[in-house]
Structures are given as structure tokens and as C-alpha cells.
Amino acid sequence: MFDAEKWGLVWTHRQTFIDGTISTLLMALFGLALAMAIGIVVGLMATSHTKPLRAIARVYVEIIQNTPVMLQALFLFYAVTFAGVKGFSALICGIIALGIYHGAYISEVIRTGIQSVPKGQSEAAYSQGFGQIATMAYIVLPQTIKIILPPMVNQVVNLIKNTSCMFLAGGAVDLISRTNAFAVGEGTGSAAGQGYIIGGVIFFVICFPLSMLASRWEKKLKARDVATVTVRKKPDDVTDAELDMIISGKGGES
Amino acid sequence: MGKDSKMIRLEDVHKSFGDLEVLKGINLHVKEGEKLVIIGPSGSGKSTLIRCMNYLEEPTSGKVYVHNHLMSRKRRAFINKIHSSMVFQQFNLYPHLTVLENLTLAPMKLKKISKAEAEQTAMTYLKRVGLEEKANVYPTTLSGGQQQRIAIARALTMQNRVIFFDEPTSALDPEMVQEVLDVMIELSHEKNFTMVVVTHEMGFAREVADRIVFVDGGRILEEGTPEHFFTNPENERTKAFLSKIIR
Numbered sequence: 001m002f003d004a005e006k007w008g009l010v011w012t013h014r015q016t017f018i019d020g021t022i023s024t025l026l027m028a029l030f031g032l033a034l035a036m037a038i039g040i041v042v043g044l045m046a047t048s049h050t051k052p053l054r055a056i057a058r059v060y061v062e063i064i065q066n067t068p069v070m071l072q073a074l075f076l077f078y079a080v081t082f083a084g085v086k087g088f089s090a091l092i093c094g095i096i097a098l099g100i101y102h103g104a105y106i107s108e109v110i111r112t113g114i115q116s117v118p119k120g121q122s123e124a125a126y127s128q129g130f131g132q133i134a135t136m137a138y139i140v141l142p143q144t145i146k147i148i149l150p151p152m153v154n155q156v157v158n159l160i161k162n163t164s165c166m167f168l169a170g171g172a173v174d175l176i177s178r179t180n181a182f183a184v185g186e187g188t189g190s191a192a193g194q195g196y197i198i199g200g201v202i203f204f205v206i207c208f209p210l211s212m213l214a215s216r217w218e219k220k221l222k223a224r225d226v227a228t229v230t231v232r233k234k235p236d237d238v239t240d241a242e243l244d245m246i247i248s249g250k251g252g253e254s
Numbered sequence: 255m256g257k258d259s260k261m262i263r264l265e266d267v268h269k270s271f272g273d274l275e276v277l278k279g280i281n282l283h284v285k286e287g288e289k290l291v292i293i294g295p296s297g298s299g300k301s302t303l304i305r306c307m308n309y310l311e312e313p314t315s316g317k318v319y320v321h322n323h324l325m326s327r328k329r330r331a332f333i334n335k336i337h338s339s340m341v342f343q344q345f346n347l348y349p350h351l352t353v354l355e356n357l358t359l360a361p362m363k364l365k366k367i368s369k370a371e372a373e374q375t376a377m378t379y380l381k382r383v384g385l386e387e388k389a390n391v392y393p394t395t396l397s398g399g400q401q402q403r404i405a406i407a408r409a410l411t412m413q414n415r416v417i418f419f420d421e422p423t424s425a426l427d428p429e430m431v432q433e434v435l436d437v438m439i440e441l442s443h444e445k446n447f448t449m450v451v452v453t454h455e456m457g458f459a460r461e462v463a464d465r466i467v468f469v470d471g472g473r474i475l476e477e478g479t480p481e482h483f484f485t486n487p488e489n490e491r492t493k494a495f496l497s498k499i500i501r
Binding site for chain 2: 128
């Protein structure tokens with residue numbers, strides 16, 4: 001484990017890990033964009049008044065959530081490749097597969113978020129003359145953020161980790177594939193343990209701050225409610241700057 | 255006055271929820287500037303009736319006209335924007351916005367009024383309900399009575415001529431009912447405002463109403479002036495209801 005020679009091997013092949021990390025991040029980034037787009041559309045469909053839209057959303061979510069992402073990725077990759085589509089790389093396959101898979105989960109997060117906002121909120125908006133889209137945009141969705149943020153970040157973290165499914169579907173470009181290639185490689189296989197540790201550390205370094213960020217943001221949003229109570233008691237004594245301090249959690253103690 | 259004096263017109267409005275028919279053929283006209291109070295026992299359909307007027311409930315059959323515009327699901331947003339506002343039993347202020355933002359959101363987004371102007375109008379109405387010092391707090395920090403007064407101010411900022419009140423004092427603690435009623439009574443002095451109020455507050459009805467409508471079992475059973483209602487009701491069920499509610 002503390003064999004300098006083996007860690008030296010990892011260092012020599014560092015470009016392998018860097019390339020893998022870049023591929024994985026690219027896949028995650030575009031996969032997330034696609035998943036968000038799908039998630040918002042399907043989540044809105046699932047809360048619509050139109051029955052067929054709700055049915056389509058339900059079927060999509062159930063199929064995706066009840067089959068393994070690995071199988072979906074394999075199916076996508078081989079179906080499209082055998083259909084003779086040129087230029088369908090493992091990276092693009094990963095983006096689409098992860099987008100579709102996590103889109104289903106994100107749509108459920110958004111659906112439950114929307115449904116947690118009391119009906120009276122959208123009724124108030126309709127009574128003022130807001131249409132359905134404006135009501136969503138100005139009234140309902142802003143109120144869901146606090147609720148959906150933690151599960152949403154969980155989805156992002158899972159999505160990043162699920163890039164590992166591309167190992168079998170196309171493979172060779174993402175961090176897991178590269179790490180494994182290193183670990184089973186002829187010249188590098190002796191440092192397999194070190195290689196896997198480095199792969200894991202990279203994943204951790206990417207995912208851990210995300211989780212931290214989410215919990216801090218959540219705390220900050222909750223602190224705003226507390227801050228307003230303070231303002232209510234002494235409306236004239238609290239300046240905007242002080243309020244910002246309270247909201248950001250920096251003030252209060254001293 | 256001609257046709258235009260009919261601000262709200264309901265023609266043979268039926269509304270069912272599943273197998274349950276809540277409104278069984280309502281015909282009702284509300285004149286411009288009229289203060290109409292709708293009373294009735296719980297479950298009578300009175301809330302559904304007022305919610306049909308701004309299409310928060312879409313009638314199963316029948317027609318709703320607001321200022322001679324035929325209501326439909328598609329036209330609801332447009333018609334509500336220019337003609338009516340509503341005050342709810344549960345206040346329904348937007349908790350993610352400050353009081354001032356609650357009052358300026360719709361005028362800015364829907365009527366394209368500048369922020370400065372919208373805020374000025376909002377402050378005028380906040381002053382009118384006696385809560386201008388609460389402009390920058392969030393609604394959840396306020397008492398029920400204060401929230402409902404803010405909700406009335408929010409309804410006023412759209413400067414529409416019809417305001418619907420759907421049991422505005424029913425969710426309030428008893429000691430806060432009067433502060434809300436006072437605001438509503440003050441509003442009722444304005445000749446231009448058309449007010450439709452679903453309420454159990456008989457004192458308010460007697461003081462403010464031009465006309466009272468008694469609803470039970472999804473039908474209008476009796477209508478008339480407050481004098482008629484409180485001294486000389488004709489329908490047996492009206493009598494029974496009033497004898498229970500007035501002690």
C-alpha cells in the first residue's frame with residue numbers, strides 16, 4: 001500500500017486519470033442538463049390536469065425506475081450501434097442514457113415538490129389573473145426549491161457515480177473505465193489497488209463538496225425564516241447589511 | 255341601466271364533483287356596485303358558487319359572464335386579470351415573498367406597471383388596511399387578522415371593480431374577526447366596488463348587503479334585502495338556518 005514505486009506508476013500514468021475525470025465530468029454535465037430538461041417537462045406533465053399527459057409521465061417513470069440503468073445504457077448503445085448510426089460515441093451514449101434515467105428520478109422530485117405546495121397558492125395566482133405557466137414560474141416553483149434541493153443534489157451525485165455504467169456500454173473513456181484499464185493493464189496491474197484508490201478519491205473530491213454545498217444552501221434558506229422573525233420584532237433596528245449577515249449565518253454570535 | 259349594469263351573470267350553473275352534484279342550477283345576477291352576501295349552511299354549495307364566478311371551479315354545465323365576457327377555462331386568466339380579485343378563507347398570501355412583493359407581483363407582471371409605481375400603489379393600500387409598517391416582512395410572521403388584511407390590500411392593488419370574499423373571517427381567531435370586517439365595511443362604502451361575500455357574519459351581512467342570497471342543497475332558496483331576511487324570511491329552511499345562527 002505504501003510502496004512508493006506503485007504510487008510512482010500511478011503518477012506516471014496520471015494523464016489516464018485526468019482524461020477519465022474530464023470525460024466523466026463532461027458526461028455528467030451534459031447528462032444532468034438533459035436530465036433536468038426531461039425532469040422538469042415530465043414533472044410538470046405528472047401534475048397536469050390532462051389525464052393522458054399524467055399517464056405518459058407515469059409509464060415513463062415506472063419503466064425507467066424499475067429497470068437497471070446498466071441495462072438501459074447497454075440497450076441504448078447496442079441498439080443504436082447495430083442500427084448503423086455513425087459517430088455514436090460512448091460519451092454521447094452516456095449522456096443520453098443518464099439523462100433519461102435521472103430525468104425520471106428528477107421528475108419525481110419535481111412532482112412531489114409541486115404537490116407539496118398548497119392548492120390555495122395556485123388558486124390565489126389564478127384569481128389574480130396569472131395563467132398556468134406564470135403561476136408555476138412565479139408562485140409554485142420558487143416555493144418548491146427548499147424542498148427539492150437536497151434530493152436534487154442527491155440525484156446529481158448519483159448521476160456522477162452512474163457514469164460508471166458506461167464501463168460496459170461503449171466504455172474506455174470515463175473515469176471508471178480508465179481506472180479499470182489501468183488496474184488490469186500489463187505494465188500497471190501491480191498497482192491495481194493504488195489505481196482504484198485514486199479513482200475513488202477523485203469521485204469523492206467531486207461529490208463531497210456538492211453534498212456540503214446543498215446542506216449549506218438548505219440551512220441558509222431556512223435561516224431566512226428566522227431572520228424575518230428578528231426583523232418583525234425590531235423593524236427599525238436591523239439594517240439590510242445586518243440582515244444579510246443573519247441570512248448568511250455569519251452574524252449573531254459576537 | 256342596460257345590460258352593462260350586470261357585472262356577474264350566472265345562467266343555469268351546475269357543478270358536480272364526481273357523483274356529488276353541489277350546484278343544481280344557479281341563476282344569479284350581480285349588478286355593478288352591488289354588495290351581495292351569500293349565506294347558507296356548510297356543504298350548501300355557497301363556496302363552490304362564488305368559486306365558479308372566477309372559474310376556480312369550472313361549472314359542469316351552464317354559463318358564467320363577467321362584465322358580459324363569457325367565462326371559459328382559456329379566458330379565465332384574462333378575465334380575472336382585468337375584472338376581479340379574490341380574498342380567501344386561508345388568506346393564501348405567497349410565503350416566499352415579502353408583504354410588499356405580495357402586493358406588487360401581479361400588477362408588475364400582469365399589468366406591466368413599473369416597480370416604483372406598483373410599490374407606491376401597494377403602500378397606499380397597505381396604509382388603508384393599517385399595515386404599512388409591515389411592508390418588508392414575510393407574511394408567515396403576521397397574525398391571521400393581519401394576513402387577511404394584507405390579502406385584502408393585495409386584492410385591491412389590481413384595481414379591479416369586483417372583489418370576491420370566500421368566508422374571509424372563518425379561519426380567524428375570534429378576536430381578529432372585527433379588524434377584518436372593519437376593513438370590509440370601509441370598502442363597502444365605495445359605490446364603484448362590486449362585492450360578493452360568502453360569510454357567516456350576520457351582523458356584517460345586515461350592515462353591508464344590498465341583497466342577501468340564501469343557498470342550500472345547491473340551489474338558491476331565497477333572496478332579498480337584509481330587512482326582508484332578518485325580519486320576514488319566507489322559506490322554511492331559511493328560517494331554520496337563521497334561527498340557528500342568530501342567537
